[in-house]
Amino acid sequence: MIINNTIVYVISDSLGETAEFVARAAVSQFKCGTTEFRRIPYVTTEDHLLEIIEEVSRFPNTIIAYTLVVESLKKLLEQESAKRNIATVDVLGPMMKVISEVTGHQPHGEPGLVHKMDDDYFRKIEAIEFAVKYDDGKDPRGIMHADIVLIGVSRTSKTPLCMYLAHKRIKATNIPLVPEVSPPEELFKLPHGKIIGLKIRPNMLNEIRTERLKTMGLMSSADYASIERILNELDYAEELMKKLGCPVLDVSNRAIEETASKILKIMYRGDQFEK
Missing domain, CATH: 3.40.50 (Rossmann fold)
Incomplete structure (x- = not known):
C-alpha cells in the first residue's frame, strides 16, 4: 500500500508518458497521503541512470516506475535499485515478455517507437x-x-x-x-x-x-x-x-x-x- 508522502520516479528512454499514466492510474486507487510524480525522460546512458538512482536513494518511500527497452539499462536499474532497497516497477516488461512468447519474436529494443x-x-x-x-x-x-x-x-x-x-x-x-x-x-x-x-x-x-x-x-x-x-x-x-x-x-x-x-x-x- 502506498503510504504518506510517496515519490514515484518515472524513468524512460523516451517521453515516459506511458509509465506515468499507469503509475497515476494505480495511485488513484489509494486514499492515503500524497504522491509526487517526477518524470525523467530520455534516459539513454548508464551514467545518467546511475545519477538518478543515487538521487532516488536519498528519499524514503520512493518507487521507480520505468519503461526502458534497452536490456542493459533495465538490468542496471534493477541491480542498483535492489542494492538500495528501492522498489521498482517494469511497466512494459511483462507485456513485452508475453508478446515475445506468443509470437516467437524478440522486441526491437529501440526507444521511442510509439x-x-x-x-x-x-x-x-x-x-x-x-x-x-x-x-x-x-x-x-x-x-x-x-x-x-x-x-x-x-x-x-x-x-x-x-x-x-x-x-x-x-x-x-x-x-x-x-x-x-x-x-x-x-x-x-x-x-x-x-x-x-x-x-x-x-x-x-x-x-x-x-x-x-x-x-x-x-x-x-x-x-x-x-x-x-x-x-x-x-x-x-x-x-x-x-x-x-x-x-x-x-x-x-x-x-x-x-x-x-x-x-x-x-x-x-x-x-x-x-x-
Whole structure:
C-alpha cells in the first residue's frame, strides 16, 4: 500500500508518458497521503541512470516506475535499485515478455517507437485539416504554407488529390482557375516546383460537368458544361501554367492514386513535365 508522502520516479528512454499514466492510474486507487510524480525522460546512458538512482536513494518511500527497452539499462536499474532497497516497477516488461512468447519474436529494443508512430499520425491529421481549411482557394494565405499547390479548372480532381496527399502527410492546397477571376498573387511568389498544373481533355471534362449538373438537378445545357466554355477555361489555364512555368499533369482517364504518384515523383525526384 502506498503510504504518506510517496515519490514515484518515472524513468524512460523516451517521453515516459506511458509509465506515468499507469503509475497515476494505480495511485488513484489509494486514499492515503500524497504522491509526487517526477518524470525523467530520455534516459539513454548508464551514467545518467546511475545519477538518478543515487538521487532516488536519498528519499524514503520512493518507487521507480520505468519503461526502458534497452536490456542493459533495465538490468542496471534493477541491480542498483535492489542494492538500495528501492522498489521498482517494469511497466512494459511483462507485456513485452508475453508478446515475445506468443509470437516467437524478440522486441526491437529501440526507444521511442510509439512516439514515432504518434508523430506520424499527428502529421497526417494536420495535413488533412490543412487540406480542408484551404480547399478550393478558400484562403490564399494557405498557398505560402503548403508543401504543394495544385491548380486547374473545375472538376480536375484537385480536392480528392489534396485529400489523398494529406494521408501521405503532405500539406496540399488547390486553386481553381477561372478566366473571370485573377489568380492569387501568392502563386507568383512560390519557388519553382511547388505548383503543379492539372489539365484534362475537353470532351471528358464536358461529360464530367454534364453529369455533375444532373446530380445537382440543373439543366445539362448550362454554360458551365458547354464545350465553348470549357475550351475557354482550358486555354486560360494553359496560358497561366506556362506563365508560372509549372509541371503539368493530364488527369484524363487517370485514377487519383496514379496522379498522386506522379505528383510525389515531381516533389521528391524533381520530375518535370508529363503530357
